[in-house]
Amino acid sequence: MSSFGSTLLVTGPEAFLAQRAVARTRAAALKERPEADVNEITAAELEDTMLSEVVGGSLFSSDIVAVIDDVGACPPGVVDQLVAVAKNPGDELCLILVHHGGNKGKGLIDKLKKAKVPTEPVAAFKAWELPKFVAEEAKRNKIRISQDAAGELVSAVGNDLRALASAVAQLASDSDGGEIDAGLIKRYFAGRAEVTSFAVADAVLAGNANVAMERLRWALSTGAAPVLVTSAMAGAFRGMGKYIDAQGSRMNSNDLARQLGLPPWKMKDYARTSRLWGPGSVAGAIQLIAVGDAEVKGAATDPAFALERMVLGVLALARP
Template identity: 25%
Template structure:
């Protein structure tokens, strides 16, 4: 079922007895759990209305017993259950033996006074398992995957407006490029920027540049973007800044190679008529990262990208074997690339 529809139902008081949540976007999952807590539990009585378990050390039959047990001093209780192997594709450590039939039986007649939320740590469920099929038939299964490029930008704009500040689309995209595509660190930076801008204040690219620190990966990403647009001076500025931060040149070269490898893969798969979402799924990347890599790749011929990767492989060998000074070697590579 669609997450937006379920969220709307929960806000209207229509709460299912069982939810199965999975996906890589932990921030969205936590937001979903927080909404359920606000609808089901009273903060002053949370000790009586909220229970947390992990199937790595608790058998599933104990979860069922907890759900069937009448709550104490509250009308309904929320049971959060973390899982890797029962529903997901993770390996079972073998320490706990689960009587899955107990849950199967419970699914046919779930208790009205309990809401069970299974939180699967993984990007997909093991569809071969009978218990997965049973929960899909009886419960509500929700997928929390990363937002696409435009969706993520729109989310940033909405979150900033919720906090009473303003931001343009270009600045919102700059924030995503600076912080990355994970919503949790984005939310943290949004809080900081809104506190700086104040009520009704405008957040522009200059403010983001001033207040938001990039990770090494994001710095390399922006550096490659400058190279793709023939802005060699800005690319070198980032390189020298990374050196000041004592980043290892071999690591920087490796991250540059990774970005150019992604560009080549995206370009190749786009020529085979793969959609942006399909490419993201095949490469294990966020759709927004695929979008940006595709835009960068348009500025290079496939043969040029292959040549750059070959040069980087040769540079990596020389740096590791002592054939060239690491900083000088990478600097010369960037100069040749920009030229």
């Protein structure tokens, strides 16, 4: 099927996936007709006769790839013209429309959908979906990755899809055995402040005082901001509280993770360490973490000492 004589509406808040969809469509069109002109513009600029200039041919080429970004900002007087072009693009036009999601420009989007313009949604990923995205990226890079390793990578890199995709590509290029494992990820990201902060929280959840204190001192010595430690601790114990509240349900691990808004791989950690914690101790831990957070943000003269006192206080709440 030709890329020309077609329109694609890319809609949703995930900018990285939107950019990837635009790049893929544009590349396919240029592969088909390398001489085509590429016109890129934001919809807010489509005043007066600008739309016809963007989608029309030039002296040098009659074939056009037109990319119109942020169509939610399209001027009201141009909306019907844009819908008409999108509904019936000429044989020499490949039209790509990008909508950033939300209610902005909803009237235009409704008209485009009513006109049955092909649509590619790019919804934001929820936390529990990120390891699946990592696995799909690994497949794109022709390499294997286990669910646990995908979870490790999310912990190491964070929730940004662009950063995750870049990390997978880098790990794939440096992997010898055709697989990205947890060991490779830990070697790559061991020095990141965010990772060392999560490592402290994991040790506290496991009730391991010696490891927790060792990791805390290492995190601070490698430049981790104290607020990253309190943030990681708060996230870990909020997750534990959710897990304990839902323990009586009969859902499987994946469904439970989805309901709690937690990554499935994290459920294993909570299942393993939940015997150490009850509702009361989790509530007490969250109170201590809140105090520690206030102290490292200025209430204490020695943030490192405040963090050690917080960690030891939380560990004292764990069941033997």
